Amino acid sequence: MENGKVLDMQLLYVEDDENIRKVYERYLKRKVKSLIVAVNGEDGLNMYLKHKPDLIVTDIKMPIMNGLEMSREIRNIDNAIPIIVTTAHTETEFFQEA
Numbered sequence: 775m776e777n778g779k780v781l782d783m784q785l786l787y788v789e790d791d792e793n794i795r796k797v798y799e800r801y802l803k804r805k806v807k808s809l810i811v812a813v814n815g816e817d818g819l820n821m822y823l824k825h826k827p828d829l830i831v832t833d834i835k836m837p838i839m840n841g842l843e844m845s846r847e848i849r850n851i852d853n854a855i856p857i858i859v860t861t862a863h864t865e866t867e868f869f870q871e872a
Contacts, residue, residue, distance in 0.1 A: 784808040784825065788818035788832035788841060789860075802831075815839030819847050827855075834861040 783806045789795040790813055803809050810825050812818035816839040818832060830848065832841035839847075845857050 782807055783829065784810065784827040786810045786812065786818060786821055786825065786827040786830045786832075788812040788815065788821075788830065788836070788844065790814050790833060790836040794833075815841055815844030818844045822848050823851075830855060830857045832857065832859055834859055 785802060785806045785808070787795070787798060787802055787809060789798065789811075795811065795813070799809065799811055808827075810821050810827055812821045814836045815832070818830070818841075819839065821827075822830065822844075830845075832844060834841040841859055841861075845859070848855060848857065
């Protein structure tokens with residue numbers, strides 16, 4: 775790491791909650807070379823197609839397209855991309871599906 779940034783890391787962060795998104799966006803911008811932010815799964819899928827990031831961090835429960843649906847679509851295109859799924863929910867169905 776140089777200057778606290780991960781070299782050549784392009785991260786896609788997908789979160790629908792504006793307050794959470796702003797907090798993590800400020801933090802992540804300092805840790806990665808390039809940060810792409812999306813507000814729901816559909817937006818995340820479009821940003822993935824446009825930018826082809828190195829890593830995706832996504833919430834599960836979002837409007838329009840949830841994080842698991844988005845992840846499935848992306849996996850159909852690129853089975854090797856690392857995807858980290860986050861959630862504040864404790865419903866076991868989400869964990870099992872993830």
